[in-house]
Amino acid sequence: MRSTSPSRRFALQGLGALALAPSSVWPAVGGLPSATHDAWSPEWQQLSERLFPGRQLVAGQGTVQLIAPLRAAYGASVPVKVVSKLPQRPELHVRKLYLVVDKNPSPLAAVLDLSTEVGQADFETRLRVDEYSHVRVVSELSNGELHTDARYVKTSGGCTAPPNRDALHLIGRTQVKVAGELRMNEPTAADVTVVHPNDTGFELNQVTVMYIPPHFVRSINVSFAQRKVFDAELDFSVSENPTLRFNFVPHGRGELRAEVTDSKDAHFVGTLAIG
């Protein structure tokens, strides 16, 4: 089982602190119309310099596209979809995907480290969005290029919404399933879902009036037939019961396996026999 490196944890903490720093210079964005895909924000200016120092980011939807609603039903569960415009080939492929919510207390929601075994680097998940904010994806290609796309999402309270406490006894139950038709040697959609409150640390227990300590899924590593498909490092900006829809290329019989670690170092495993 792989664990989060101390340096990455440090980086995440640093980014969280950065986002929490007071920003009195900029007016609230609330009320502005939907931003264009390459919209800038002061938070992103700082975040991008920390995450990708000295590197150029190409904005646009030619290589990667982020699909998210302008308004979602609930801020604690905003559906986002990443669509990659190039197939995963050894000569050029998506190496990493970064999901960022500019104004969240911890803006770096997920970092996905991909292999060519995903076939097609499309992902879907649900994120917490705490206030009116840009949601972004950065796609890092194997040649080092960085491409980015963003959507402006109008919602609030995503990190402080009362959590769903209906299934505490099921925490860690990890389900892997094929999402559509199983196609050999072609990208096939699959879902991994972990039953987990993904507590942010900003939610108030309505009975005790105490804050619920953070407790969230930190990583999901998915393999097929013992070959890495992707490793995801996650944060509490991912909604409760974290779900990732991804692709993998089944070359024959094998086990689709998801290994999960949470912030209390609990480990969970979900598997699905393919073929």
Add this chain to the structure above:
Amino acid sequence: MTKWRALALLLGLCTSALAAMAGVPAPYAPTVTLPTGTPQRFEFDLTTALRRARREHKRLYVYLGADDCAYCRKYEAFLQRNAMELAPHFAKDYLVVDLRSSLSVQADRLYIRVGEKALPYADFQRSIGDERARLLVYPSVWLLDANAKPLMQMPAGTGTFETVPEQLEILRLEQ
């Protein structure tokens, strides 16, 4: 009558007056819909409004408010303040339906009827593919076509469209 009793009576009258003022302001020509089946259940019937929407080739702007809900008053006050600017945009495409509820009425007691079928809140939401099935929030708004099909996924509450440009975004179904 003691002065405390008089004060209580006055407060009661004020509260009643405020409750009577609750709801979508008159410039929006709302069709006020009161619940039936109370107090066991609060059932709101959309059938007549949908029939009218079909006849007039309009959409429904269904507002669910509560008489004791501060956020409802906030949204209604916003509508009142901006009625001159907003009401014509509502009138162009929408029939406004004003469902009058109460904060004590939660998802298990709130029913929506369309034709022969009355469903509790969560089932109704699931039946129309609305993601807000999990939690009933006051106030709530649905944008429905004349067949009770949602025109777009609406957010819980009204906090993200309490400016004129944002309210217009909603009316234009911008997603």
